[in-house]
Amino acid sequence: MSEGRDERDLALEARAWPFEEARKLIERTGGRTPDKGYVLFETGYGPSGLPHIGTFGEVVRTTMVRQAFQRMSDIPTRLFCFSDDMDGLRKVPDNIPNKELVAGHLHEPLTQVPDPFGQYESFGHHNNAMLRRFLDSFGFEYEFQSSTDWYRSGRFDQALLAVLGHYDEIMEVMLPSLREERQQSYSPFLPISPRTGRVLQVPILEHDATAGTIVFEDEDGARTELPVTGGHCKLQWKPDWGMRWHALGVDYEMSGKDLIDSVKLASRICSILGSRPPEGFNYELFLDEEGKKISKSKGNGLSVDEWLRYGPPESLALFMYQKPRAAKRLYFDVIPRAVDDYLKHLAALPAEEPARRLENPAWHIHSALPESQPGEKTDISFSLLLNLVGTANAEDKAVLWGFISRYAPEATPESDPLLDKLVGYAIAYYRDFVLPTKAYRRPAGAEAAALQELLQELEALPVHADPETIQNAVYEVGKRHAEAFPGLRDWFKACYEILLGQEQGPRLGSFFALYGLPESRALIGRALAGELAGGLAGSAGNAHLQG
Structure with a gap:
């Protein structure tokens, strides 16, 4: 038996949580390459602001599951980092210049809002560039995907027509999850006004699956008909999530515990469209120093840049690896322990037996042995x-x-x-x-x-x-x-x-x-x-x- 085969057998039995997650994909595929030619992992990003520590956590954890799967199987894999950059801008962020410039473009798709920094063709393009720069700085292997590109290029057209064809079924899924007032105006489709360019949350007066169109009242009161294809409409985010899983053939996506109900709704919509929802799990949210949930709008907790001022990126990756289903305080006082724990795991890795090595967090952080072994020369913590x-x-x-x-x-x-x-x-x-x-x-x-x-x-x-x-x-x-x-x-x-x-x-x-x-x-x-x-x-x- 070859050395590679030995590691595969060990990986199939490993207990570390990335291997447990990867085994879901082994069972899902039955050991056979999907028709699309690969197993697809996905993470999502809302580009209304800069990448944050939750973005890092989701990508690094998904990468760990992908690496574990690659040790178990020869099936090709891809990781899509998907940006929801066609969403309408709901409010002007506090941490940008030229707020008045952006304020005049509320509710327009993020890729149509001018860049307040004056560097890119839109605010969405600016934040997408920040995301790629952010992910590249950590050496992640991924493929960036833009919602705007997918909608406007027509690559979502067939899936959007399928949503229109199952309009009533999808409404039956979504309406019970909404407040009574919201039910009166809800539609899975958000038309983009041909007059103002704004993403509209308005009732759909008529829908025609054969013609592939919807009818609604535009902001000036004019009765308007639009095709759902070609980037003239986008979907509300929960139907959008389910549609995307169906259109892309997503096999694995994780999300926060606060999105459990949303995952259930998107999964039902994906099934209605004829596809199997992806595998995945819901990780716990982070807490601040007072035990309160971290909020981007409140600014409590810790940013990636703040962590990296006091500890190496591998220590942050270790923090994300440890007990992903347990709520953890994410504040400055956790950094020294995380750094020292990382150093201990790294130093132990080379001498460990192959089976034990797969349980070592440093293996998952580095995807096996790193090229060098800094930190093992001394016992300086x-x-x-x-x-x-x-x-x-x-x-x-x-x-x-x-x-x-x-x-x-x-x-x-x-x-x-x-x-x-x-x-x-x-x-x-x-x-x-x-x-x-x-x-x-x-x-x-x-x-x-x-x-x-x-x-x-x-x-x-x-x-x-x-x-x-x-x-x-x-x-x-x-x-x-x-x-x-x-x-x-x-x-x-x-x-x-x-x-x-x-x-x-x-x-x-x-x-x-x-x-x-x-x-x-x-x-x-x-x-x-x-x-x-x-x-x-x-x-x-x-x-x-x-x-």
């Missing part, structure tokens, strides 16, 4: 770097690399570019989030005695003692002072509060080794002298590197 930045009082990468090079001589910015980026992320994160909350305190009597003993233990160690030896010394001091610290956790908490000005911290053996034993001894001495609590923390932390 992001949390260690954060504490190094604070204790050394350094915002200069060169100063921090002075500590790192002494701790791990083989590591350099050139040989470990990921670590070099982490240093930069740590500086930014520390400055913006850790420093404002630091609060050193003086050691109490029993704590002072324990710290004095710890200082003596560290003075007895050779200057290049390894992290484990230092950690054991810290443990032993805590154990000998059990009356003051009933649990070792109490001892470490006291060390963090007194030496680092925070309630939680890194493994002290690793931190003291990275910071340097001479510097760590000096740090404890300054804490005992009351200098740290007096606001002088870190003022001389990098003196040995300065001169």
Whole structure:
């Protein structure tokens, strides 16, 4: 049996959620290539605003399922990132220039609204370009698709005529889902006024499946007949979703938990049109720091750009990978843990058995082994770097690399570019989030005695003692002072509060080794002298590197 075949067998049995999702497609296809020649994955994008963290989450998760399927099957695959750019602009966004220019084009298709930035032929084209640039920056493999192109080129014509032919059945699906007032004016078709160019939500007075036309009252009161084909109409979004699945032959699309009912309606419409609805699952929504749902309009939560200021894109991909069906807080304080978890998974990947490797999140982030293995040369975590930045009082990468090079001589910015980026992320994160909350305190009597003993233990160690030896010394001091610290956790908490000005911290053996034993001894001495609590923390932390 070949190596490739071995991996396929393992993939068919893997328990990681992308493989579970991919098995739905194995069952759907029966192992045979669909008539269209490929399995089609799709994600959707509403280009009334810039791409956001939900866009990234949907594309990266769909990509993970696609990669898992490709390990199970030789059936070709494609991923469409579909932009609903024919939707009418409902309101003027707050974060654009030239608002008055855009305000004069409300309810026109987004690809007809002038670009307020003056860079593209329309606002829709501008935001579509931002989407492609956004996805390209992460290296996603996808094919961009425009709703405007599909409608106006006629590629949706047959599907639109099918919707018209099943008009009454589709209305029976949609009307019970609407408020009574909305039922009176609802139609799956939204005509585009030939007089004003606006997308109209008006009652359809007549529909003729044979002629392929609808009749409605235009904004000036004129009774107007239009073909449903050729881009003269578009569909309301739920019928549009079902029609698109039918027309494109979509096999897989995921969506947020808030769209469960919409998925059911679109699936029924897709079935009415004669196609099988796609596979997929509903992921949970993100919460802000207060546990409230994140809203684009409210601006609560975290943007992609904000995350990438403090952590690598792979850490964001890991956050999206973990427990997609569980609601998770998406705020700044989740970044350090996500970065360190990513580093651990990445470092473990090369040595893992093939079956276990398929369960490693780093495998799904990189689609197997990455070309290089940054981060495995040293055991320097992001949390260690954060504490190094604070204790050394350094915002200069060169100063921090002075500590790192002494701790791990083989590591350099050139040989470990990921670590070099982490240093930069740590500086930014520390400055913006850790420093404002630091609060050193003086050691109490029993704590002072324990710290004095710890200082003596560290003075007895050779200057290049390894992290484990230092950690054991810290443990032993805590154990000998059990009356003051009933649990070792109490001892470490006291060390963090007194030496680092925070309630939680890194493994002290690793931190003291990275910071340097001479510097760590000096740090404890300054804490005992009351200098740290007096606001002088870190003022001389990098003196040995300065001169």
